[in-house]
Amino acid sequence: MTVDISFRRLLADTDRRFELDVAFHSTSRRVVLYGPSGSGKSMTLRAIAGLLTPDDGRIVVNQHVLFDSAKGVNLTPQVRKVGYLFQDYALFPQLTVAQNVAFGMRTGILNPRRSSMPEAAARWIDAFELGAVATHYPSQVSGGQKQRVALARALAAEPDILLLDEPFSALDPPLRVRMRSELAALQSRLDLQMLIITHDPADVDALGEHVLEIRDGRIFSDSAATGS
Amino acid sequence: MGIWFPLLLSLKVAICATALNLLLGVAVAFGLSRWRSPLRDLVDSLLTLPLVLPPTVLGYYLLVLLGRRGVFGAWLERWGINPVFTWEGAVIASTLVAFPLIQKAARAAFENVDPQLESAARVLGLPERAVFFRVSLPLASKGITAGALLAFARALGEFGATLMIAGNLPGRTQTLSVAIYAAVQAGDDRGANILVVVASITCVVVLLIAGRLMPDRSRLRVY
Numbered sequence: 080m081t082v083d084i085s086f087r088r089l090l091a092d093t094d095r096r097f098e099l100d101v102a103f104h105s106t107s108r109r110v111v112l113y114g115p116s117g118s119g120k121s122m123t124l125r126a127i128a129g130l131l132t133p134d135d136g137r138i139v140v141n142q143h144v145l146f147d148s149a150k151g152v153n154l155t156p157q158v159r160k161v162g163y164l165f166q167d168y169a170l171f172p173q174l175t176v177a178q179n180v181a182f183g184m185r186t187g188i189l190n191p192r193r194s195s196m197p198e199a200a201a202r203w204i205d206a207f208e209l210g211a212v213a214t215h216y217p218s219q220v221s222g223g224q225k226q227r228v229a230l231a232r233a234l235a236a237e238p239d240i241l242l243l244d245e246p247f248s249a250l251d252p253p254l255r256v257r258m259r260s261e262l263a264a265l266q267s268r269l270d271l272q273m274l275i276i277t278h279d280p281a282d283v284d285a286l287g288e289h290v291l292e293i294r295d296g297r298i299f300s301d302s303a304a305t306g307s
Numbered sequence: 308m309g310i311w312f313p314l315l316l317s318l319k320v321a322i323c324a325t326a327l328n329l330l331l332g333v334a335v336a337f338g339l340s341r342w343r344s345p346l347r348d349l350v351d352s353l354l355t356l357p358l359v360l361p362p363t364v365l366g367y368y369l370l371v372l373l374g375r376r377g378v379f380g381a382w383l384e385r386w387g388i389n390p391v392f393t394w395e396g397a398v399i400a401s402t403l404v405a406f407p408l409i410q411k412a413a414r415a416a417f418e419n420v421d422p423q424l425e426s427a428a429r430v431l432g433l434p435e436r437a438v439f440f441r442v443s444l445p446l447a448s449k450g451i452t453a454g455a456l457l458a459f460a461r462a463l464g465e466f467g468a469t470l471m472i473a474g475n476l477p478g479r480t481q482t483l484s485v486a487i488y489a490a491v492q493a494g495d496d497r498g499a500n501i502l503v504v505v506a507s508i509t510c511v512v513v514l515l516i517a518g519r520l521m522p523d524r525s526r527l528r529v530y
Contacts, residue, residue: 125381125466130426156429169427236431240391 080242080272081106085138086126086136086146093175095139099133105303107266109208109266109291112276121166122275123293124242129156129161133274141239141272166245170217170227176228177213181205183236205233222250223258230262243275247282259285310505312478313486318509320469320482321462322403327408328458331402333451336413337439354395358407363405366471373472375401392474402466405458410453412454416447427517463513483509 085102085223099119112120127132127138127145135148140161145154170179174190179244181191181200191197196204204213207227212220217228226246233241246262263286266273275286283290290302335354340349357365373390374380383389390396420443423505425437444451466484473480475489483506 128426128430130430155433156426157434161430163427163430165423165427167423169421170441171424171427173326182428183433183442184431186437188437190441190445214358232431 080108081108081141082272082274083137083139084123084127086127086133086138086148088122088131088303089289090122096210098295099126101296101298102136103285103291103298103301105289105291108207108270108272109286109288110272110274111283111287111290112293113278113280113283114299116274118293119296120293121244122278123162123252125246126160127159127218127240128244129154129159143239146246159239160239162233162236162241164226164227164229164233164241164243164246167249168217168225169293170225170228170232172217175214175216176209176220176224176243178202179217179228180231180235181188182232201233201236209274210279213214223254226250230265233244234271238271241273245277245279246275247277247279255281262286310501313481313483313502313507316397317463317483318482320394320397320465321459324405324462325409325455325459325467327398327402328406328462329451329455331408331458332406332454332458332526333413333444336418337411337443339410340414340417352412355407357403357405362400362404362465362469363471364468366400366468369396369400369403369468369472377432386400392476392480394473396481397436397465397469397473399479400472401462401465402467404468405461409454409458409463413447413451416450416454417443419450420446449512459517460510460513463509 081104084103087098087100094163097119099122101119103124107243110124114120119214126133127140129145132153133146133148136146137144137148138146141160143160144150144152145161146152171182174182175193177196177200178191178193180203181196183198185191191200192252196213204210207230208225209224209231212224213306217225223228243262246300246301249257250258259282266286275282279282287302291298292300324506339351339354370391371377372379373383373396375384375389377392380391382391390399406436424446425438425441428442429435433441464484465482467486469480470484470485470488473482476483476484477489481489483502485497487502487506490496
């Protein structure tokens with residue numbers, strides 16, 4: 080359970096120049112990348128998932144080389160086996176909760192059927208207590224349920240690592256507290272490495288095992304290095 | 308002169324033209340919405356031309372291209388195909404004239420699809436083809452349907468380009484709008500009146516059917 084990252088990416092247009100230059104290594108199961116908005120957190124996640132290509136560097140998850148500019152390796156997002164929880168969950172609005180959960184289980188050109196679902200999807204739906212809303216559409220379920228759907232969908236694809244982009248920012252404060260402990264409990268059950276990015280110190284307190292602080296595109300402090 | 312032949316021909320031509328445009332327009336729109344190139348604006352303007360050029364100009368271009376001595380016409384002739392003065396020629400004219408309507412609507416619809424949803428599908432392991440058929444296309448379908456209805460209506464009323472390439476052969480290429488023109492030219496007021504009423508009723512019926520065909524909105528409604 081390791082993540083080993085070191086890459087650079089320059090973003091420049093006429094009025095803005097931003098250089099992302101992050102490097103860190105972690106064997107921790109809960110890595111929190113903490114920093115203000117615009118510090119490059121989301122770009123870092125996107126680079127790990129293969130949605131953004133670094134200029135150079137190396138990204139390795141569980142000895143699985145996802146990107147290595149020196150060797151010309153750049154896996155597509157499809158084969159990286161990375162789970163991604165998007166900030167606003169990115170649920171497919173035209174599909175039911177059950178279809179969303181089963182979405183990655185088939186890779187053909189047809190969506191999972193509305194009437195029947197694979198057994199594995201049913202297990203995730205039960206595990207996340209989504210049975211009552213399985214036939215509902217994302218617009219019809221609550222914020223906490225949306226997050227559970229997104230988690231179930233990401234985990235059903237059996238990823239090597241779970242990336243979470245501001246997982247609680249779309250929730251009301253009281254719900255945030257509950258979902259944080261839900262996520263912590265889930266994590267200890269699943270034995271899966273999670274990389275969480277957040278700007279909320281409360282997330283760091285609740286979930287951070289290994290905390291990296293990012294500022295202006297660089298790792299500013301590393302709890303593993305300082306021993307705190 | 309019967310009213311059935313021109314009416315059915317108009318419907319047949321409009322249906323064929325819309326079906327062709329659905330394939331062409333959606334493919335081109337999707338390609339353009341993903342294409343990052345300085346040439347994109349130029350291609351976009353060229354594809355919009357049928358919307359602004361007088362239909363007679365388009366019809367003239369088609370004659371020059373597809374006529375017996377035209378560039379494509381000579382080539383088609385070798386295969387025994389000559390679209391001039393045929394109903395297929397009318398389909399080509401209607402397709403060309405209505406193409407920008409469906410292409411523009413489809414492109415706007417594709418550009419409106421949240422790129423994050425497509426990213427989510429990729430991260431979940433879907434190949435690009437599946438991302439298109441399972442995410443991009445369904446989410447753009449409402450806009451595409453709206454464009455297809457406009458294109459159908461435009462094709463149904465096509466006159467200028469159709470007259471240039473398919474001509475005005477009663478019982479062969481005479482569509483409803485061409486038949487109305489022919490009736491008025493011939494001083495056949497009664498025939499013209501009947502055809503005009505038929506055309507108007509047809510349009511109302513098409514609009515009613517269109518209302519039914521629009522994608523189910525209730526499913527996406529926010530409660």
